[in-house]
Amino acid sequence: MSERKLDLGWLRIFEAVGRLGSLTGAGAELGLSQPAVSYQIRRIEEQVGAPLISRMHRGCKLTTAGETLFRAVHGGLERIDDAARQVRASLSSPVMRIFTDYGFASFWLMPRVAEFRRLHPGIDVHVVASQGLEGAFDGTSDAAILFGRRADFPGEARLLMPERVVPVCSAGYRARYGPFDDPRSLSRQPLLHLDTVGKPRWLTWTTWLAVQGVEREPAQGDLGLNTYGFVIQAALSEQGIALGWIGLVDAHLAGGSLVAVGPEVRRDDCGYWLVTTGEGNERRKALSDWLLSQPQ
Amino acid sequence: MSERKLDLGWLRIFEAVGRLGSLTGAGAELGLSQPAVSYQIRRIEEQVGAPLISRMHRGCKLTTAGETLFRAVHGGLERIDDAARQVRASLSSPVMRIFTDYGFASFWLMPRVAEFRRLHPGIDVHVVASQGLEGAFDGTSDAAILFGRRADFPGEARLLMPERVVPVCSAGYRARYGPFDDPRSLSRQPLLHLDTVGKPRWLTWTTWLAVQGVEREPAQGDLGLNTYGFVIQAALSEQGIALGWIGLVDAHLAGGSLVAVGPEVRRDDCGYWLVTTGEGNERRKALSDWLLSQPQ
DNA sequence: GGTTGCCATAGAGAACGTTTATGTCAGAAC
DNA sequence: GTTCTGACATAAACGTTCTCTATGGCAACC
Incomplete structure (x- = not known):
């Protein structure tokens, strides 16, 4: 017509x-x-x-x-x-593609994207989750949400969520092996690690413990997993204590399935960054505006 | 405003x-x-x-x-x-300037320009008559009407009037010294010449007689005048025989104050050319259209 | 000489564009 | 924290514009 x-x-x-x-x-x-x-x-x-x-x-x-x-x-x-x-x-371009990592996709984006779709019924949103950064800037995505520090991204990237990390475990785990009133008490527990190829861009247990002034030798019960979804799943099944990123574990903390068992460590220069890819258009701007307007 | x-x-x-x-x-x-x-x-x-x-x-x-x-x-x-x-x-340009020679101005343009002004009441027409070509293309005129041959003018010049020449004298002169049935008879009469500095672009008596196959020595009674108006004035006062350009002497021929006394010589490559100067605009086009629409 | 088809004008009615009046509300000022 | 300000939104009424049909004029065509 x-x-x-x-x-x-x-x-x-x-x-x-x-x-x-x-x-x-x-x-x-x-x-x-x-x-x-x-x-x-x-x-x-x-x-x-x-x-x-x-x-x-x-x-x-x-x-x-x-x-x-x-x-x-x-x-x-x-x-x-x-x-x-x-x-x-x-x-009339019906699909918006968002490139991100599995953790952010699972815990932050998927629960919220329904609201975006409700606000913009004519837009289909496709979440493209990946292990690394490959494919983030190949032109097929309308936006990329990536973890890193300021210097890792173009000047126009916007900070969506600063990195705030707190140790978490299931309430049952704490009841059985706790309480964990002192950070040093965590060093005697099996810790759940998020593995990656190469140097991790996010905060690790090593850094967390160092900030607390706690020395710890690698315990035999520690577990390494290669996606954050697996890490949280292990924590929920009482296999150890995980690091919880505020913004990703909010629903679990609010629902009580996970509890915080130590102080928060914060790195304001690090976090999830929004990088808009390709030329600006109406929908891309609508998406960016919506993402940036989400409460932290 | x-x-x-x-x-x-x-x-x-x-x-x-x-x-x-x-x-x-x-x-x-x-x-x-x-x-x-x-x-x-x-x-x-x-x-x-x-x-x-x-x-x-x-x-x-x-x-x-x-x-x-x-x-x-x-x-x-x-x-x-x-x-x-x-x-x-x-x-908003209220004056149209036409550059031409005295002959064309006197005998062709001035009698007709009233009609143009009647058709275009908002336009004042100024006729700029000159002896030669100086000033024709200095940008102050909207149109130039000049005598010459095709090669003398830019490609877009338009032929307004081809050169057609016939010998003329007053009826009284013919009655007294005529008849002039044979071109050779003209060679014994005083001829009226239109003088100019340099080589004339228009037909001369020399050329006219040569075309008729008539040989003539310069007669003592010949008269040279430096404007065509003077030439026609001398012819009207029975001082000799002039060359008459069809288009310029039409009114005199029609009124009987002048009579043709020989055959017409025609040069289709020569005549009065219209050269539009400056960029085209509404009024200049109106002027050109009007000039070109005049009957010959 | 009659027909055709395009442009111009007039009058009437529909649609658009504007106003005034009023409501809402975020940011500025106190 | 409260009040004020000024900008945007909406509704209703009214004025202006735009459109229609009817009709006239007229040059070109048949």
């Missing part, structure tokens, strides 16, 4: 008359009667202060003044119509 | 809103109330199918879609307003 043209009044009428050399022909094309076209041309001639067409017995011709104005009107209409098409095309 | 702007409806309103970031401010600039502006923006958003501004509590901002459309509208308005200014500027 062809798109509906913007109402541009006499501009469309004049352009059609100039192009077709006929008031009747222009009216036929625009769905107007011939006197309506005649009326509009005369009114604009009054505004300009010069004849724009010379009327022949059958048909008409642009005057020199008319040709000058016609070129400008024709060019202007092309630009405005192009812009309208571009706006509409950008509205 | 500033010129009156073309009525461009929502285009002006949207451009002002986008530029000022305020519906109230746009209304103030355009002489509209704030609800009128609000109404227009909302209507065009319905037509486009997307929000064009995001409304804040105080003021507004273009959305990404709005920015796309704004650039096109802004550019389009500039072009249309420029064209309107150009059209109006070309209408």
Whole structure:
């Protein structure tokens, strides 16, 4: 179905008359009667202060003044119509892709994305979760949400969530092996590690303990897992104590399935960053605005 | 006094809103109330199918879609307003200057220019007559009508009147010294020459006689005059026989004050050429059209 | 000479665009 | 914390614009 043209009044009428050399022909094309076209041309001639067409017995011709104005009107209409098409095309792109890691996808994004879809029913959101950064900037995503420090990202990246980490375990675990009033008490427990290839960008148990001034040799009961979902799942099944990122474990803390068992460590320079990929358009901006407006 | 702007409806309103970031401010600039502006923006958003501004509590901002459309509208308005200014500027030049020689001015143009002025009451016509070509192309004239051959003028020059020449004298002169049935009889009469500095571009008696196959020594009674008006005046006062250019002496031939006394010599490559000077505009075109439409 | 088809004008009615009145509300000022 | 300010939104009424049909004029065509 062809798109509906913007109402541009006499501009469309004049352009059609100039192009077709006929008031009747222009009216036929625009769905107007011939006197309506005649009326509009005369009114604009009054505004300009010069004849724009010379009327022949059958048909008409642009005057020199008319040709000058016609070129400008024709060019202007092309630009405005192009812009309208571009706006509409950008509205009809139905899928928004968000690239992120598994942890953020599972614990933060998926629970919330329903609200975005409710606010923007015409938009489908696809979450593209990955282990690393490969594919984050290959142009197929509309936004990337990635963990790292400020210097890891382009200047226009926005901090979505600063890194705030607290040790957590299940309430049952604490009841059985706790209480853990002193950070040093954690060093005697099996700790759950989030493994990665290469140097981790997020806070680790090593760093957490060092901040507390606690020395610990690697205990034999420690567990290493390669996705954060597995880490939380192990904590929930009372296999040890995990690090909990505020923002990701909020629902578990609120529901009581996990409890905090130590002080929070915070690194304001680190966190989840929003990087908008590709050229800005209406939907991408809507997505960014929504992500940035979420309460922390 | 500033010129009156073309009525461009929502285009002006949207451009002002986008530029000022305020519906109230746009209304103030355009002489509209704030609800009128609000109404227009909302209507065009319905037509486009997307929000064009995001409304804040105080003021507004273009959305990404709005920015796309704004650039096109802004550019389009500039072009249309420029064209309107150009059209109006070309209408406000009240004097048309025609550069020509004295002969053409006296015998062809002055008798006819009244008709042009009657057809175009808003235009004053100034005839700038000159002995030579100096000043013809110095930019102060709107048109130049000059005698010469095709190669003497730019490609776009138009032939107004080809050169057709016939010997003429007063009826009284013929009655007294005639008849002149044979071209050779003219060689015994005093001839009236149109003098010029340098080589003449128009047909001369020398050429006319050579075409007839008549040999003639310069007669003692010949007269040389430096304007064509003087030449015709001398012919009318029975001082000799002149060359008469068809187109210039038509009124005298028709009225009987001059009579043709020999065969016509014609040079189709020579004649009066119309050269339009300066850029085309409405009035210059009107002048050219009128000159070219005159019967020969 | 009659027909055709395009442009112009007039009058009436529909649609648009504007105003005034009023409500809402976030930010500024006190 | 309360009050004030000013900008945007909406509703209703009114004025202006735009459109229609009816009709006239007229040059080109048949």
